[in-house]
Amino acid sequence: MKWKKHDRRSMVGVFREMFLAGISILCVSTVIAGQPPDGAALVGNETCLSCHEEMGEAFEKTVHGVVFSAEGTKGALTCESCHGPGSAHAEESDPELIFNPAGQNQFGGRDLCVACHNTANFDNWAFSTHHTGDVNCSDCHRIHTETEMAVKKAIPELCYDCHSDIRAAFFMPSHHPVKEGKVECLDCHGIHGGGGRLTQDNSGRELCFSCHPEKEGPFVYEHAPVMEDCNICHTPHGSVANNLLSQNEPVLCLNCHAMHFHATIDGVEGAFTVPHNPSRNGVSTADGWKKGMLTKCTQCHSEIHGSDMPSQAISTSGNALTR
Amino acid sequence: MKKLISNLVVFVLVLGLFVIPVSAGEDEAVQTYSVWAGSHYTGFGDYTRKVGEYNLGNDEFLPELKGYYRFRDATRLFSFKAHYYDHKNISVDAKGTLSDRFTAELFYRSLTHQQGQDLLANLETREAGGAKILTHELRDKGADYHSDRYEAGAKFNWLVSRDNNIRIMAAHRSVLRRGEEQKIGSNHCYSCHITSQSVNIDKRTHQFEAGVQADVEKFTLGYQFGYRIFDSRAFDPAVYYDSAMHPTLNDLSYKVEFPSRLNYDDTILAYGAYPETEKISHKIRMKGEVGKGQLASSLTFNQTTNKKVELTSDAWAGVLNYAVLLSPRTRLVAKASGTRKSNDDPFIDLRPWREGRPAPVTTPSYVTNFDFTRYSSLDRFEGKISAEVIHRLTPRITLDVLAGFQLIDRYDYPTLDESYQTKRFIGQAKMRYRKGLKYANTVKYRFEKTSDPFRSFRGLFEARGFDVLEPAVTIPTDPPSRFIFYYQREALRYQDITSLPTDYHEFEFSSTYKPNMRYSLTAGMKGKYDKNGDLDSLDVEHLTLQPNLSLTVTPAPRWSFMAGYTFTYNKSRGPVTVALFDG
Structure with missing residues (x-):
């Protein structure tokens, strides 16, 4: 390995060199743990570029190229920092004799990319569903060519490759504006295992409230499922029902609540009497039930996510969420 | 609006940090740019605007522009992209990397969301007692219900010291939502007196995050602070709440106040008001190698306050994840997390029933005091544990087996004396073949x-203070009433x-x-x-x-x-x- 000689010989410089050496050793040791070409030695960038000139030119334009060219890292981070010792490959031109990070998996020891991408977003990469599902960094990212965030395809098409059912959901009448390009998958999903905005575990109500804070409360009058999980009533990717509801009203509400008010008249057709209140005697028709089923609960219970103001009817102690 | 302008000013200034050095010119600089110009048409025809809820739908062709610029020299990379879809749908994003130390991103995006429908459209004028009853009233018929969302933000990440991997990050985000919404006000005489009006939307969210991390021996330690405020600057709508009178019945009850279940009458009150919330979070995290495996953990504290009513909820959350290679072909991923949430329990002091109104006649023994302590259904402990074993049977076949358990223990679920638990067992098996x-x-x-999944206990809005479920009025049994009260359902309807x-x-x-x-x-x-x-x-x-x-x-x-x-x-x-x- 070629080391850049610094003019300054201060202790900071020495520590910097030691640290860079550590990174290189770490990267190389990772490579060795993954697929060690026996007896291979470091050959340096010039040897690599003698055959892979086009790839080198393209790489320089990438964000990795900028980092590799920076003052503190130039010469320390090379092709072999990721690909391992290349002498055997250079001599034989055999792709099997060089480490290909695209082939690394969760059994390959420490993850190569996370060694440098060591921020909060990657804290839980080793435990993430993508990682345990053998999704490799290079399944989504293209390292040697200039693309936005080095991804192979633009998001969300990249995600749809595996999650086609989610693409279908976004074509439902009610959906988050992902296909319109106004919201993207990364706004909600910590795909590298990291947390979302101000969320505890990047899931559930905490995540939703990062964009819909008016529904978080805490309210004087609560609606219990709002405290529990937004997904009890909503399906976030797309729905046939309005407002991303998993079912239309009133059927959704009737999953937990009985119909009331409109159901106070018999369901049979014909004349009926109300002995204790004769003024309400009348003739019932099936139309009464239609009225009930065709009324949306939120037309009265309009503050369904919670309210600080008491409703008018005392039978609920103000908790009817109508105000 | 001032904050939006100030955000845009900051946006432009920070953008200048990158643009100025870029324009200084470099021999090795590589610049790439592209411009796309086109047009699109959206029209809703006879359909409600909700059909194309994120389009203007002006029934005309609108110009559309996209631009992309990228600059790169030896130590700097800057990219800028913008998309003008229409005047309400614009996105701008600028990213810069200075050397290997400093990265910044600035973004702005806007969208419009068409509600485009009358929430009361399904109600009709219907007959009762020989007279027409207006079931709803639209005070602003034909109003353009929509909201425009503007979001601007910035993210910064600075690698202070490579020696200890010391990084500082900061992020800011502001969201402004403006437009008109249909607010529905309803009083006790629900079926006759639902009114709706168009109300301005002016909701503002500001969020700030800052964090620092460093490597200490073989661990990475980090701390992150979050602060978010939300408020609405729009006026709260108001509606008239009636007295209990039958205005249409041609008998003795005509325009005579009867003892209804109202706790306020003949008054105009605000409704549909938004809360003003402040959220603060602290998070510490640690990851590193322990034994032969990798460990990541975090401890988070969140506090959310509704400043209008001085209610506060707290949450503590801890996460512990560990992964280890049990053998060269077998890997174990174990996860555990726990969250404790608690909420203030305010005492709600309501006006006594019919205070200052004619005394009830038919039900003199009716409970008149409806004050109660609101115990929150948020109070709970949530725990999750799981273990996943991934075994590589052959170089091409991988077997993945997961087992997990989740517990939700609700402490103060409304009207229940004992805690209410949900337990969930999870099992999963996957097999992958990859050649x-x-x-x-x-x-x-x-x-x-799942045992005892979330359910609505006393979800029928039964009155507080009742220990047993019973109708609020006495129902004659001779002859039996055919008048069905909603709270007369069997037990299934009440609690299960x-x-x-x-x-x-x-x-x-x-x-x-x-x-x-x-x-x-x-x-x-x-x-x-x-x-x-x-x-x-x-x-x-x-x-x-x-x-x-x-x-x-x-x-x-x-x-x-x-x-x-x-x-x-x-x-x-x-x-x-x-x-x-x-x-």
Whole structure:
């Protein structure tokens, strides 16, 4: 390995060199743990570029190229920092004799990319569903060519490759504006295992409230499922029902609540009497039930996510969420 | 508006940090740019605007522009992209990397969301007692219900010292939502006096995050602070709340106040007001190598305050994850997390029933004091543990087995004396076959068995203070009344009903074939089935089947063609609603 000689010989410089050496050793040791070409030695960038000139030119334009060219890292981070010792490959031109990070998996020891991408977003990469599902960094990212965030395809098409059912959901009448390009998958999903905005575990109500804070409360009058999980009533990717509801009203509400008010008249057709209140005697028709089923609960219970103001009817102690 | 302008000013200034050095010129600089100009047409015809809810739908062609610029020299990289869809749908994003130390991102995006429908449109004028009753009143008929959302933000990440991997990050985000919304006000005489009016929307959210991290020996330690405020600057709507009188019945009760269940009468009050909230969070995290494995953990504290009513909720959350290679071909991933949430329990002091109004006649013994302490259904402990073993049977076949358990222990669920627990067992098995990059096949099965899923206890809005469920008025039994009160349902209707599943099954198969780097063909099938088996003959069931097929062709690095078809079949069975019609 070629080391850049610094003019300054201060202790900071020495520590910097030691640290860079550590990174290189770490990267190389990772490579060795993954697929060690026996007896291979470091050959340096010039040897690599003698055959892979086009790839080198393209790489320089990438964000990795900028980092590799920076003052503190130039010469320390090379092709072999990721690909391992290349002498055997250079001599034989055999792709099997060089480490290909695209082939690394969760059994390959420490993850190569996370060694440098060591921020909060990657804290839980080793435990993430993508990682345990053998999704490799290079399944989504293209390292040697200039693309936005080095991804192979633009998001969300990249995600749809595996999650086609989610693409279908976004074509439902009610959906988050992902296909319109106004919201993207990364706004909600910590795909590298990291947390979302101000969320505890990047899931559930905490995540939703990062964009819909008016529904978080805490309210004087609560609606219990709002405290529990937004997904009890909503399906976030797309729905046939309005407002991303998993079912239309009133059927959704009737999953937990009985119909009331409109159901106070018999369901049979014909004349009926109300002995204790004769003024309400009348003739019932099936139309009464239609009225009930065709009324949306939120037309009265309009503050369904919670309210600080008491409703008018005392039978609920103000908790009817109508105000 | 001032804050939005100030955000834009900051945006432009920070943008200048990158643009100025870029314009200084460098011999080695490489610049790339592209401009796209086009047009699009959206029209809703006779349909409601909700159909194309994120489009203006002006029934005309609108110009559309996209621009992209990228600069790169030896130590700097700057990219800028912008998209003008229409004057309400604009996005701008600028990213910069200075050396290997400093990265910054600034973004702005706006969208419009059309509500485009009258929420009361399904109500009709109907007859009662020989007279027409107006079931609803639109005070602003024809109003353009919509909201425009503007979001601006910035993210910064600074690698202070490479020696200890010391990094500082900061982020800011402001969201402004303006427009008009339909606010519905309803009083006790619900079926006759629902009114709606158009109300201005002016909701503002500001969020700030800052964090620092450093390596200490073989651990990475970090701290992150978050602060978010939300408020609404729009006026709260108001509505008149009637007295209890029958205005249409031609008998003695005509325009005579009767003892209804109102706790305020003949007054104008605000309704539909938004809270003013402040949220603060602290998070410490640690990750590193422990033994032969990797560990990541975090501890988070959140506090949310509704400043209008001085209510506060707290949450402590801890996460501990550990992964280790048990053998060269076997890996264990173990996760544990726990969250403790608590909420203030305010005492609600309501005006006594019919205070200052004529005394009740028919039900003199009726409870008149409705004050109560609001115990929150948020108060709870949630815990999750899981263990996943991934074993590589052969170089091409991987077996993945997961087992997990989740507990939700609700401490103060409304009107229940004892805590209410939900327990969930999770099992999952996956098998993957992968032959290089050419074939990849996955088969997965997952089940979840839940005892006591979330349900609505006393979800019928029964009055506080009642220990037993009984009607508020005496119902004559001789002759029996045919007047059905909603709180007269059997026990099923009161406490045991939920459509959330007790049993959940998921099956998934996916197969990808890549003959070369240009073609990729994927076919798959996903099926989900869930049911609530606690309701006997009223079992609720849901079935979803989703076959899919997709093809990707990449003839050149910059060209990619995709085609896909996904069919979704959903079937639900919810006979529990029959109980409603049976009374």
